[in-house]
Amino acid sequence: DQQVKQNSPSLSVQEGRISILNCDYTNSMFDYFLWYKKYPAEGPTFLISISSIKDKNEDGRFTVFLNKSAKHLSLHIVPSQPGDSAVYFCAASGSNFGNEKLTFGTGTRLTIIP
């Protein structure tokens, strides 16, 4: 049972435009959400996070939006740059789980077209 879902395996965006990556979750016990970025042959790198008490968090070109009622979050990257080409993973954790173990989605491969 996939508790965190990323339904788009891939996405191509023109350089300078906005990239929007989507994520859905099913477990209502999740209260902290993260996005990780992964380049080939490297481990995931933390990008941005959001607590369930917020609906938006912004860090430079990256903004994460959370819609708790819809159990949906999205990552906006604007403007998109060639170096943003990578696989993006959505992840979630819950404060009632006893530790910070992350549940990941299957990832979305983002390609920025120059």
Add this chain to the structure above:
Amino acid sequence: GAGVSQSPRYKVAKRGQDVALRCDPISGHVSLFWYQQALGQGPEFLTYFQNEAQLDKSGLPSDRFFAERPEGSVSTLKIQRTQQEDSAVYLCASSLLPPPSTDTQYFGPGTRLTVL
């Protein structure tokens, strides 16, 4: 300072062999996690250590998988009698603070295990 390191980066094993995968977390980090990433999938939680104590091993797929962190720093994931379905990238992550913090997990580059 140095990030999380893992060794070996690549491991090929014949079915039935035992393997040991090593993780060196960031110095001083209390929490250490192991994840398994199968091809085309996201990482999946295996086990969690707080210092030397293994507090959660709910994600270990079978009793062939064993992890330890005896001195609260370096950790080893051991897989006995490897099977083809064990082929995956094994990721180690560490974070500075114990729960209930939501401290960032820093990942190592992973060990790619291929079982023939």
